[in-house]
Amino acid sequence: MKRKQVTAALAVVLIACFTASIIVRRRVDQIRSQATLREVLYIPSPRALRAMSLGYNGLLADIYWTRAVQYFGGKHHQGSMQYELLAPLLDITTTLDPHLLAAYEFGSVFLTQKPPEGAGDPDRAIQLVERGIRDNPDQWRLYYDLGFINYIDKHDPKAAAEAFERGAKVPNAHPFLKVLAAAMAQQGGERQKAKLLWEMTYQTTEDKDIKDNALKHLAALKVDDDIDHLDDIIADYRSKHGGENPATWHDLIAAGYLRGIPGDPTGRPYKLMPGGRIEVENPKSLPFIQRGLPPGMETPHPVMPYTKS
Amino acid sequence: MSQRIAAIAFNTYREAVRDRVLYNLIVFALLLVGASLLFGQISIGIERIVLVNLGLSSISIFGVVIAIFIGIGLVSKEIDKRTLYTVLARPVRRWEFIVGKFFGLVGTLAVNTFFMSVGFFLALLYLKHAFEAADAFLVVAIYFIVLQFVIVTATALLFSSFSSPLLSAIFAFALFVTGSFSEDLQAFAAMAHGPTHWFATVASYLIPNISALNVISMVAHGNAISGALVWHNSLYALLYAVAAVAGAGLIFEHRNLK
Secondary structure: OOHHHHHHHHHHHHHHHHHHHHHHHHHHHHHOOOHHHHHHHHOOOHHHHHHHOOOOHHHHHHHHHHHHHHHHHHHHHHOOOOOOOHHHHHHHHHHHOOOOHHHHHHHHHHHHOOOOOOOOOHHHHHHHHHHHHHHOOOOHHHHHHHHHHHHHHOOOHHHHHHHHHHHHOOOOOOOHHHHHHHHHHOOOOHHHHHHHHHHHHHHHOOOHHHHHHHHHHHHHHHHHHHHHHHHHHHHHHHHHOOOOOOOOHHHHHHOOOOOOOOEOOOOOEOEEOOOOOEEOOOHHHOOOOOOOOOOOOOOOOOOOOOOOO | OHHHHHHHHHHHHHHHHHOOHHHHHHHHHHHHHHHHHHHHHHOOOOHHHHHHHHHHHHHHHHHHHHHHHHHOHHHHHHHHOOHHHHHHHOOOOHHHHHHHHHHHHHHHHHHHHHHHHHHHHHHHHHHHOOOOHHHHHHHHHHHHHHHHHHHHHHHHHHHHOOOOHHHHHHHHHHHHHHHHOHHHHHHHHHHOOHHHHHHHHHHHHHOOOOHHHOOHHHHHOOOOOOHHHHHHHHHHHHHHHHHHHHHHHHHHHOOOOO
């Protein structure tokens, strides 16, 4: 064989084999789906892993944090109700790098949200953030996260107030923590407190997805407020019209209760249903709403960030 | 042609033995005996796990180090000693020389692995006094380690066909390390958007998938390895190694040896 023929033959072998290797590799990836993640089950102790990392624990923590995000995203995309590896992955990540604040902040969100949005385990989330505070006592944001979980998910305003008070004492803490601590200590006004927390979240985060999530919660709270207010108006109308419900919004406008057709935060008009019940036009566009849902429909949940098919 | 390749391969093996490469077996044996004695006394319940993790990881690390450090010198040493010219003066094609060298080193590593495996199973027998059914998967894990060596040898040879020994060692080692995280890179690619997604995807296919060949943790816990994975990993390692050796042959065919 001449050199040109050898060159051509080797080039063909190289291209053919490399292309075929990509095809086979894709099949291997399918067979080993999430195998890397399952390996955390074999790690007896995150501390042992830290010792074995030979000083490269920061890099390894970044890898494990990426794995945690990937695991959460994959599970969420599947609509899974179980996130059994999430807590061990976060435990390994934060043991390898106790100062990786993103792991505490986002990890606690992943842990605390109810399935299928998260692991539905606020107790583990509180443990994670408490550990974060122990290792990073000067990070006011962690106290805020702790108070947030205690109030929103554990419905424990006392514990939330304590967390915000502790956070307010940290140097350079956001001054709003004091306001939150005081608000938590008050009785009643739960929706108002939740609104304060979400507003604080919106204002203090730089993450686009978290901002978006906060806006959705604020919109849901606004819908709940609006419908409460409209219910009061309809009850008043009913009492003044011999127990008759308004047939359309125009009845309420004509009676002077409203200036126009009321709309939800997405700009769509509320629907006045027979019997004086109020519904939103498109419930899926308003995740987290508790009120204004068609009968039998559960609170819609959004597609969370960090998920990708 | 096959006789010429076999002759080069056999000489490569003989040279490796003459270079006392197989002396690492003594270190390995001491390590295993020490570990099995030590962990048998100081730990409860994880003696087998520790021995399997330590034994198989050692086989892998020893083999990869040998594959890289001998693989990078396969071509350059022959040029430095001027023995390459004697070989190529005979009716031997340059690509045959590369393929022969590849088989020679893979053969050396296979022999090395065989003896280390014997030592490992003896240590296991000493520790547990009997083999169990799950131990069969240890053989699969060792087979996957040999597949790692095949890929690492091929890539070391590829780099050594155009680069200096030092740079080749760095490239081959870096490729092995990144290959060990290739599944993470692929996960990153899946999560990324735009140009980052495409760059990470291309990179994840270019680097060898070493992580799929590492099942040490799984077998240490007695978990089964599917036949489909054995078959696909074998095919993948073969295709990737052939592509790398073909690349090495292609470069070496056009290399100016004057």
